[in-house]
Amino acid sequence: MTAQIDLQNIDVTFGNVKAVKDVTLQVEKGDIYGVIGFSGAGKSTLVRTINLLQEPSNGSVSVNGTTLFKNQKLQISKKQLQEKRRKIGMIFQHFNLLNEETVLENVAFALKHAGLNDEELEKRCLHLLDLVGLKDYADHYPAQLSGGQQQRVAIARALANEPDILISDEATSALDPKTTNQILDLLYDLNKKLQLTVVLITHEMDAVKRVANKIAVMENGQIIEKGNLREIYLHPQKELTKQFVGGALEAQHILNTYHLESVSAQDQLYQLVYKINDVTKSVVADLDVALNTKASILYGNVEVLSGEAIGTLAILLKLDSEKQKQAIKFLEEKNVVVTKLDKGVLTDD
Numbered sequence: 402m403t404a405q406i407d408l409q410n411i412d413v414t415f416g417n418v419k420a421v422k423d424v425t426l427q428v429e430k431g432d433i434y435g436v437i438g439f440s441g442a443g444k445s446t447l448v449r450t451i452n453l454l455q456e457p458s459n460g461s462v463s464v465n466g467t468t469l470f471k472n473q474k475l476q477i478s479k480k481q482l483q484e485k486r487r488k489i490g491m492i493f494q495h496f497n498l499l500n501e502e503t504v505l506e507n508v509a510f511a512l513k514h515a516g517l518n519d520e521e522l523e524k525r526c527l528h529l530l531d532l533v534g535l536k537d538y539a540d541h542y543p544a545q546l547s548g549g550q551q552q553r554v555a556i557a558r559a560l561a562n563e564p565d566i567l568i569s570d571e572a573t574s575a576l577d578p579k580t581t582n583q584i585l586d587l588l589y590d591l592n593k594k595l596q597l598t599v600v601l602i603t604h605e606m607d608a609v610k611r612v613a614n615k616i617a618v619m620e621n622g623q624i625i626e627k628g629n630l631r632e633i634y635l636h637p638q639k640e641l642t643k644q645f646v647g648g649a650l651e652a653q654h655i656l657n658t659y660h661l662e663s664v665s666a667q668d669q670l671y672q673l674v675y676k677i678n679d680v681t682k683s684v685v686a687d688l689d690v691a692l693n694t695k696a697s698i699l700y701g702n703v704e705v706l707s708g709e710a711i712g713t714l715a716i717l718l719k720l721d722s723e724k725q726k727q728a729i730k731f732l733e734e735k736n737v738v739v740t741k742l743d744k745g746v747l748t749d750d
């Protein structure tokens with residue numbers, strides 16, 4: 402199947418900053434593709450090449466089977482590009498609404514080229530506001546709305562030209578956790594209801610886990626790992642991915658902040674990930690009974706990924722290396738995916 406968005410070998414260079422380096426990414430129709438990484442990793446720059454708000458220095462961009470950019474130049478006319486861009490909606494962290502205009506006028510703004518009469522325009526805007534749960538707010542002004550409601554207006558505006566792709570660039574980063582979840586759930590519903598492909602840029606793994614089916618992890622302008630979310634969650638390869646998927650960041654924070662007195666340099670932090678269905682009793686209790694490990698649990702969580710309950714633990718094993726090997730073997734025999742974690746500032750061995 403041809404990908405709906407096909408980015409091949411994309412480089413983006415600003416002066417001597419290589420913001421994106423040789424990135425290849427394919428997004429299929431109907432995906433919610435999470436692109437995660439810390440600030441400055443190159444996420445925004447990369448996704449802005451999809452609608453050529455950012456031209457790559459090298460590489461090719463194809464959307465819906467049309468090559469938009471290749472051999473360092475546009476492959477379609479400026480007018481065609483404008484039309485293609487209307488079919489790729491975008492939402493941002495700061496909503497970017499017009500404060501002097503009503504909610505309805507903000508949505509209508511995106512339709513000014515559509516050639517609709519006043520009645521058709523109002524009907525279409527009210528329909529869009531209904532889709533995002535804001536039909537009764539058409540006459541309000543942005544300042545009268547909460548952050549979550551303002552983002553809903555921005556989503557209605559982004560959907561005005563019936564796009565088949567929605568790019569969400571840190572759209573929930575300015576929102577509280579509850580509102581974040583409501584907006585993510587709305588994106589998930591729109592993905593299902595409208596077959597809308599969503600590219601979700603974020604630095605929050607919780608956002609990706611809540612709605613995405615695929616994930617790309619970015620670091621220093623490169624995608625270091627990508628693919629099916631559950632696969633990557635269960636078998637993270639790169640250190641940064643391990644940090645994002647499990648409780649590693651939290652566990653490291655606990656280790657580094659509280660300076661646990663009894664922790665020594667050879668003690669090792671492990672992340673355990675397992676399908677809840679595979680485990681009937683506490684894996685750590687079993688481990689302790691079998692090998693007397695006295696593991697300390699620094700983080701624990703259970704969540705549902707693609708309909709399956711997945712458990713994550715970060716544990717500290719205070720054992721010599723032979724005993725650690727035995728512990729890992731014991732856990733792996735129980736279908737637990739064990740990953741050795743970097744201990745952050747504690748790692749001086």
Ligand SMILES: Nc1ncnc2c1ncn2[C@@H]1O[C@H](COP(=O)(O)OP(=O)(O)OP(=O)(O)O)[C@@H](O)[C@H]1O
Binds near residue numbers: 415419439444
């Ligand atoms: N227009 C520009 N001119 C020069 N440098 C830029 C420009 N846009 C981005 N950069 C640089 O490119 C790198 C990647 O930035 P980018 O905004 O894509 O990262 P990001 O992962 O989206 O991070 P953030 O979440 O902080 O936006 C950074 O070093 C940034 O300073």
